[in-house]
Amino acid sequence: MHIAVLAGDGIGQEIMVEAVRVLEALDLPGLRLDHADVGGVAYRKHGHPLPPETLDLAKTADAVLFGAVGDPELDGLRRELRVESAILGLRKELQLFANLRPANAFAGLENLSGLKPEIASAIDLLIVRELTGDVYFGEKGQRQTEDGLRQGYDVMAYDESEIARIAHVAFKAAQGRKGKLCSVDKANVLQTSVLWRAVVEEVAAEYPDVELSHMYVDNAAMQLVRNPGQFDVIVTGNLFGDILSDQASMCVGSIGLLASASLGEGTKGQYEPIHGSAPDIAGQGIANPMAMILSAAMMLRHSFADETNAQRIEKAVSTVLADGVLGHDLGGSASTSAIGDAVVAAV
Amino acid sequence: MHIAVLAGDGIGQEIMVEAVRVLEALDLPGLRLDHADVGGVAYRKHGHPLPPETLDLAKTADAVLFGAVGDPELDGLRRELRVESAILGLRKELQLFANLRPANAFAGLENLSGLKPEIASAIDLLIVRELTGDVYFGEKGQRQTEDGLRQGYDVMAYDESEIARIAHVAFKAAQGRKGKLCSVDKANVLQTSVLWRAVVEEVAAEYPDVELSHMYVDNAAMQLVRNPGQFDVIVTGNLFGDILSDQASMCVGSIGLLASASLGEGTKGQYEPIHGSAPDIAGQGIANPMAMILSAAMMLRHSFADETNAQRIEKAVSTVLADGVLGHDLGGSASTSAIGDAVVAAV
Ligand SMILES: CC(C)[C@H](C(=O)O)[C@@H](O)C(=O)O
Ligand SMILES: CC(C)[C@H](C(=O)O)[C@@H](O)C(=O)O
Numbered sequence: 001m002h003i004a005v006l007a008g009d010g011i012g013q014e015i016m017v018e019a020v021r022v023l024e025a026l027d028l029p030g031l032r033l034d035h036a037d038v039g040g041v042a043y044r045k046h047g048h049p050l051p052p053e054t055l056d057l058a059k060t061a062d063a064v065l066f067g068a069v070g071d072p073e074l075d076g077l078r079r080e081l082r083v084e085s086a087i088l089g090l091r092k093e094l095q096l097f098a099n100l101r102p103a104n105a106f107a108g109l110e111n112l113s114g115l116k117p118e119i120a121s122a123i124d125l126l127i128v129r130e131l132t133g134d135v136y137f138g139e140k141g142q143r144q145t146e147d148g149l150r151q152g153y154d155v156m157a158y159d160e161s162e163i164a165r166i167a168h169v170a171f172k173a174a175q176g177r178k179g180k181l182c183s184v185d186k187a188n189v190l191q192t193s194v195l196w197r198a199v200v201e202e203v204a205a206e207y208p209d210v211e212l213s214h215m216y217v218d219n220a221a222m223q224l225v226r227n228p229g230q231f232d233v234i235v236t237g238n239l240f241g242d243i244l245s246d247q248a249s250m251c252v253g254s255i256g257l258l259a260s261a262s263l264g265e266g267t268k269g270q271y272e273p274i275h276g277s278a279p280d281i282a283g284q285g286i287a288n289p290m291a292m293i294l295s296a297a298m299m300l301r302h303s304f305a306d307e308t309n310a311q312r313i314e315k316a317v318s319t320v321l322a323d324g325v326l327g328h329d330l331g332g333s334a335s336t337s338a339i340g341d342a343v344v345a346a347v
Numbered sequence: 348m349h350i351a352v353l354a355g356d357g358i359g360q361e362i363m364v365e366a367v368r369v370l371e372a373l374d375l376p377g378l379r380l381d382h383a384d385v386g387g388v389a390y391r392k393h394g395h396p397l398p399p400e401t402l403d404l405a406k407t408a409d410a411v412l413f414g415a416v417g418d419p420e421l422d423g424l425r426r427e428l429r430v431e432s433a434i435l436g437l438r439k440e441l442q443l444f445a446n447l448r449p450a451n452a453f454a455g456l457e458n459l460s461g462l463k464p465e466i467a468s469a470i471d472l473l474i475v476r477e478l479t480g481d482v483y484f485g486e487k488g489q490r491q492t493e494d495g496l497r498q499g500y501d502v503m504a505y506d507e508s509e510i511a512r513i514a515h516v517a518f519k520a521a522q523g524r525k526g527k528l529c530s531v532d533k534a535n536v537l538q539t540s541v542l543w544r545a546v547v548e549e550v551a552a553e554y555p556d557v558e559l560s561h562m563y564v565d566n567a568a569m570q571l572v573r574n575p576g577q578f579d580v581i582v583t584g585n586l587f588g589d590i591l592s593d594q595a596s597m598c599v600g601s602i603g604l605l606a607s608a609s610l611g612e613g614t615k616g617q618y619e620p621i622h623g624s625a626p627d628i629a630g631q632g633i634a635n636p637m638a639m640i641l642s643a644a645m646m647l648r649h650s651f652a653d654e655t656n657a658q659r660i661e662k663a664v665s666t667v668l669a670d671g672v673l674g675h676d677l678g679g680s681a682s683t684s685a686i687g688d689a690v691v692a693a694v
Contacts, residue, residue, distance in 0.1 A: 084535045114466050114572045135482070135503055140538040149506040152542030156482055157500035159492050186586075188431045191487040195499030221594035225461045225572065239533075243590060247568040
């Protein structure tokens with residue numbers, strides 16, 4: 001059970017401390033935690049946001065526990081040295097093509113959503129976002145048009161194997177949930193989406209027990225506001241998934257509680273909170289470590305098939321929340337370490 | 348004052364009747380209304396959703412009043428014969444590069460939003476969406492990869508002139524509003540967005556009175572749920588604008604009240620409700636014509652510089668709404684024609 005611990009920037013450092021404490025409290029056999037730098041902190045120490053040592057560790061470890069990266073002071077750096085290149089580099093190098101983003105209401109916390117409580121409380125969905133293709137990784141650059149004008153371009157593309165493998169992940173996820181899958185695309189405009197839809201339909205033949213529907217991305221953005229409770233699993237490409245998963249998280253409201261998993265073909269995965277490095281509150285001991293702790297639970301489930309301990313963590317988190325131990329982001333006043341203490345005591 | 352009236356499919360026909368009645372009630376000098384078919388109805392009659400006669404009329408008229416297109420029975424047709432090709436064809440042929448989508452709360456109707464009333468009531472924003480470029484109109488198709496796999500692809504691109512002209516529209520719109528402009532892109536990933544951001548910054552030099560900010564599209568999708576009241580004018584590309592403008596409309600809730608304008612270089616424009624052809628309620632006389640009527644007001648303002656009559660219509664609509672003459676979509680029971688009658692009486 002070899003875990004690469006990449007805490008990263010800002011509150012990433014503080015919340016990781018608590019997640020590690022929770023893991024250690026579980027007495028997991030053979031638990032080995034190796035720390036490495038990533039993001040702005042890595043750039044400052046080693047000149048690159050994803051130094052070779054870090055990438056090596058991530059590659060050899062069984063799983064990556066990732067905090068958050070982002071350092072506003074380094075925004076001016078050229079692209080390859082910015083934190084985004086660490087994020088995208090890890091996804092590509094580890095071939096983490098499937099991003100699982102559960103968004104579900106937490107009882108008693110519906111009020112934190114911008115949506116009406118009766119709408120927010122019905123949210124229980126999983127977004128399966130493709131993570132290593134699409135317009136993110138196609139050919140891109142700046143060029144000149146025939147008229148001598150500057151032009152920026154990015155090629156959006158998916159081939160059938162990329163679509164099929166993410167579709168399989170999504171259909172399987174739907175089988176383990178309510179059996180409903182909604183594939184989101186823009187097939188009325190994009191040829192990439194036309195193929196996407198065709199391949200998802202082909203894969204559907206293997207999952208007769210899953211009810212498949214298709215929705216255009218503009219409509220999906222509307223439905224996530226109007227009635228997000230209608231969704232079970234959503235599968236979509238990298239770009240639409242980026243937008244819709246963030247929108248869905250905000251519909252839940254309490255983004256300090258939402259975790260994510262990025263998975264490849266085997267059991268290797270990267271697990272991280274959906275929130276960022278929050279430099280404005282870093283170092284004050286007030287960051288909410290819950291999403292980080294829940295990321296560790298996802299890790300136990302997906303990379304180590306340890307459902308028992310995953311649920312132990314998740315139940316402990318629910319208990320602590322129900323006891324009213326809430327972080328500042330949730331309207332409470334519990335410190336980062338107080339929340340960590342409470343979860344450690346509860347597991 | 349030569350207007351091409353393209354009612355289209357489904358409820359497009361019914362709501363257009365009322366908008367025309369309102370225009371006729373204004374005694375506009377030289378008003379000439381020429382009707383033509385578009386969408387599914389045009390396909391059925393002439394074999395194409397945008398027949399040459401219709402395109403010619405749209406080109407020669409001073410403005411296009413557009414109802415809605417969409418006919419589920421024709422979804423199986425090949426791409427060039429589907430209604431989308433009429434929508435995209437008109438935009439491209441008339442060079443309507445600037446789509447203005449106001450989204451604002453209507454007093455007393457905040458409750459129709461999925462957002463909490465205190466959040467929804469603060470919405471007063473304008474999305475300026477680029478409409479003739481981006482991944483919509485780049486090279487696209489299906490091809491084979493080196494490994495013999497099917498691949499779908501679409502090229503996203505913007506050149507500096509396309510970005511600059513939409514930026515000018517947005518800065519000017521901001522000058523006429525609260526002086527705040529937020530440009531939405533994905534410059535941390537897309538080269539198209541890198542140029543977008545650079546050109547918007549260049550254009551900003553000419554508008555020192557406008558406060559410019561930049562936001563990533565995933566964050567914008569979150570902020571539209573969390574606190575849409577923070578936005579005044581948003582400018583963005585075709586694809587992001589498609590998603591965000593629909594999301595913003597749904598945040599308002601009452602999409603039966605939202606109109607849009609698509610403008611080119613001169614005064615020519617196309618004006619239409621943001622809702623669709625709603626085949627499920629077509630022909631029952633219960634469609635809400637308000638968005639269509641408000642589209643006519645936008646037409647008077649933008650294509651005919653007739654602010655007086657634009658405001659006459661808008662005030663009449665407000666009065667009628669305040670009087671509780673509400674369509675079924677707004678929780679009322681007024682018929683299409685009853686609402687039209689009320690607005691005609693009020694102008
Ligand atoms: C930082 C950025 C490159 C990244 C993305 O767009 O994928 C982020 O928004 C995310 O969703 O993880
Ligand atoms: C029908 C479709 C091509 C169109 C678009 O994506 O532009 C529609 O969604 C819109 O926003 O007008």
